[in-house]
Amino acid sequence: MALTDLRDKLVADLGRDGVIDDPAHLRTYECDALTGYRVVPALVVLPRDADDVATAVRACAEHGVPFVARGAGTGLSGGALPTADGVVISLQRLRRIIEVDPANRRAVVQPGVTNLDISKAAAAYGLYYAPDPSSQQVCTIGGNVAENSGGAHCLKYGFTANHVLAVDVVLPDGTQTRLGGDAPHQAGFDLLGAFVGSEGTLGVVTAVVVRLLHTPATVRTLAADFDSTETAGAAVTAVIAAGIVPAAIEMMDNLAIEAVNEAVDAGFDPDTAAVLIIELDGPADEVEERFAEVTAVCTAATRVTIARDAEQRARFWRGRKAAFAAVGRLSPNYFVQDGVVPRTRLGEALARIAAMADEAGLRVANVFHAGDGNLHPLVLYSEAAGEHERAEALSSGIAELCVELGGSLSGEHGIGTDKACSMPRMFSTDDLETMQRLRAAFDPAGLCNPGKIFPTPRLCGERPGPYRPHPLESAGVIERL
Known part of the structure; x- marks a missing residue:
């Protein structure tokens, strides 16, 4: 009943074209680029501006319905994985570059603007936006803020957090506010620092003020x-x-x-x-x-x-x-990992990964930011051949190996759904409880992107829905659309 009432309210507030409830269309939003896990949401809303986002969030809060913000869906950790009884808030319509301010070397953009389009808009002034994920042609700045994305040039220029001056956000109760500001240093607690990289668990971004740099000579x-x-x-x-x-x-x-x-x-x-x-x-x-x-x-x-x-x-x-994307030519399915190791242990890490892959009987392609030790091993497998569970175990094992070698579970893709169960390998119970207290300060009801970052019995016991092909599909009689 809550979902029916919520749908009716959202249609009334956002219009019929602002709400998707057709089962076939909902399948478009069932996963991000980590396609091994899929959950079809109950509803998808398509806000046109920040007020629409606030309206949708407020309605979800009033009805006790969980929600997940989604950009372009290029994330690789299951960070935008929906909940079956929840709402996806798609930010694809918020794609306007509000301002390019060359005098102050900054730009103000909506969250649906792609990473590369910021640099294109700034190029006329001899400026550019430094963070450059490999997916920069399609990934959006809202998602970059959520995951604190880096890219190939983060070795010298740092991550998204080093290039964001302020964000306009809708908090989980529907309140609109700004974190950060125009001045390079803000008094008080660094709430902007807490928000960037929080993987969409503290609120929904509606605008971002980014720092621009001069194009290198x-x-x-x-x-x-x-x-x-x-x-x-x-x-x-x-x-x-x-x-x-x-x-x-x-x-x-x-x-x-x-x-x-x-x-x-x-x-x-x-x-x-x-x-x-x-x-x-x-x-x-x-x-x-x-x-x-x-x-x-x-x-x-x-x-x-x-x-x-x-x-x-x-x-x-x-x-x-x-x-x-090219690795898709070698394998129908693959997991992308995102661990970090000290640079001095790169050789050891790669040798261990090769041995683990041999033991699992799977291939691993290595593509990574070597300068800061951010590994991106791609574990290749075939769903049809029943290799999903072996590949998932190998992928998780590689992430945990990085922690063992003195590194981290993630360098830029986030923990999301994929690595939530590995968090106790890196953090103590007290650490995780402290993080949860911060999250609860923003979202006491736990409705904002639930099931991400932190291990839960459901996640670690049941894994939320890896796709299993129907026997007729495996036999080539039918195909999946």
Whole structure:
């Protein structure tokens, strides 16, 4: 009855075209990019502005119905996984760039604006937005704020949290407020810092004030091939130990290179065990001096290819940023992990991951931000062959290995649904209870994106709905739409 009453209220307040309740259309929102877990929501609402978002949240609070904010659905941790008896608040209609302020090097955007579109809007002023997730063409700034996304250039420029000055939010009771402000330092508790990276559990973003940077004067990029991932990892450590801070150091192993070359013809050597993409940017004299040092450090490389122009540099990055999607050419299903290890333990981590994959009888493609030790192992499996549970166990084991090696469960994708059950490996009971108290201060009823981050008996006992193909589908008689 609560859902029926809520639907009627939302239709009255937002219009018939602002509410989706058709079962077929609801399936569009059943998962994010972690497609192994799927839950069909009861309703989806499509607000047009911040007031509509507040109206929807307030209605959910009044009826005691859980809700999940959703951007482009590109998240990889199940952070936007709906609840079966809840509402998805889609922010795709809030996609306006409200202001670009070059004098103060900032922009004000709605949460549905894509990451790359911010830089496109700022380019006319010689500015850009530094965080650049691989999905930046499609991922939205609201989702970046939720997960504190980074990207290839976070080694030098930091994460979303380092580039957000303020957010307008709707709190879980429907109240609208602003966290942060125009001044670089705000008095009082850092509520903005708590909100960025809270994975949508503290409220819904309706506008973001981001910091813009001047476009670098000079950029130099190289691709270095190595005969093993361990040797490549040692080169990463050597670059940082030399006091050099590149804009980016990315690594792909041979399996990832195979997929990328097939997908976008990136030009990487198909026979190399691993490739490092190293990029420096800044003042011309500094870049040239440091770039020579980087090239000298890569003495263990079997080949070093220096990008001769912007086109070749773009080709390198097109390959790296296409990697996740390209791996779909190698396997019908895969999990993407997101653990972090100390740079000095990269080689050890990769060797352990390879051994774990062999033991599980599965393949793992490695694509990651090597400069800050943020691993993105892709565990390949076939749902039809019954490999889901083995792949899920391997994926979780890799995340927990990162903690064992002195790192973290997540570098930028978030905990979400995927790694909630692993949180006790990293945090004590007191730690988790303290985090829950902060969450409860914002959302005492627990309606805002429930079931994420924190382990619960339901999550850790039943796992919320990995897709199981019907026998007729496996036999090729029917297909899933």
